[in-house]
Amino acid sequence: MDTTARGTALMTAICAFVGFIVIIQLWLVSAALDALLSGDRTVLAPAAVASLVLALVNGGLLLHALHFDRAVRRAAR
Amino acid sequence: MSDRQRGDAPALAPAPRAQAGPAPRWREDFPVPWAADHYVTRRELAKFLTLGSALLAAANGVIAAVGRWGRRAPPASRTVITKASAVPAGGSLLFRYPTADDPCILVRGDDGVLRAFSQVCTHLSCAVVHRADRDELFCPCHHGVFSATDGRPIAGPPTRRLPVIRIDQHDDDVVAIGKEP
Numbered sequence: 001m002d003t004t005a006r007g008t009a010l011m012t013a014i015c016a017f018v019g020f021i022v023i024i025q026l027w028l029v030s031a032a033l034d035a036l037l038s039g040d041r042t043v044l045a046p047a048a049v050a051s052l053v054l055a056l057v058n059g060g061l062l063l064h065a066l067h068f069d070r071a072v073r074r075a076a077r
Numbered sequence: 078m079s080d081r082q083r084g085d086a087p088a089l090a091p092a093p094r095a096q097a098g099p100a101p102r103w104r105e106d107f108p109v110p111w112a113a114d115h116y117v118t119r120r121e122l123a124k125f126l127t128l129g130s131a132l133l134a135a136a137n138g139v140i141a142a143v144g145r146w147g148r149r150a151p152p153a154s155r156t157v158i159t160k161a162s163a164v165p166a167g168g169s170l171l172f173r174y175p176t177a178d179d180p181c182i183l184v185r186g187d188d189g190v191l192r193a194f195s196q197v198c199t200h201l202s203c204a205v206v207h208r209a210d211r212d213e214l215f216c217p218c219h220h221g222v223f224s225a226t227d228g229r230p231i232a233g234p235p236t237r238r239l240p241v242i243r244i245d246q247h248d249d250d251v252v253a254i255g256k257e258p
Contacts, residue, residue, distance in 0.1 A: 015126070021130060036144050045144075048138045059127055
């Protein structure tokens with residue numbers, strides 16, 4: 001597989017994975033809001049920590065993809 | 078340098094003009110080709126999703142902060158609601174607790190036990206009413222039904238149970254002593 005095809009596959013996979021994680025975060029927000037309104041405050045902090053970890057995973061994946069992209073473009077020059 | 082300028086986007090030439098001569102007025106007002114306007118690279122999508130992910134994490138943090146430091150329910154106070162003899166079997170009585178803005182309902186079930194719940198439906202905040210023939214609390218707005226025994230939802234759109242008002246009985250007085258979320 002050449003580098004361009006690898007890059008395409010990488011970006012597609014990362015987009016799909018990041019989208020999946022965003023859906024999980026949406027569920028976390030709705031579950032946390034539901035818990036807050038029903039007075040169950042014990043789950044709010046774990047939900048916030050989990051959401052933060054997922055956001056960091058997303059950020060790491062994006063940085064990895066951009067780094068890969070930059071390296072490929074530099075090599076192509 | 079943008080992604081399109083780097084050359085990884087397909088060539089998006091402006092739409093050919095239908096005829097020679099001066100450009101029509103609408104094309105002068107909207108010079109961006111339709112295809113280019115709607116083109117989003119995977120890279121841009123990933124950035125957008127990651128930004129959304131960060132915003133969702135921030136929203137979760139705000140919810141946790143509100144839960145940690147937000148306004149809590151006022152401390153429970155003791156309030157005499159009514160005389161127990163005033164509520165017959167299958168009957169109900171409306172009252173306010175813990176503040177005048179919190180409507181509640183006191184019901185006496187078929188078993189003769191007095192129970193009290195918030196009257197605010199957990200779906201969209203309509204007022205629930207007691208249906209003595211079925212021993213349940215009914216929300217007429219969207220036909221939500223709650224158990225008159227423990228307040229849990231048993232039909233319709235509500236998913237959370239009604240808050241329970243803890244009551245105590247002194248002689249013939251029914252006293253509200255607290256509210257469970």
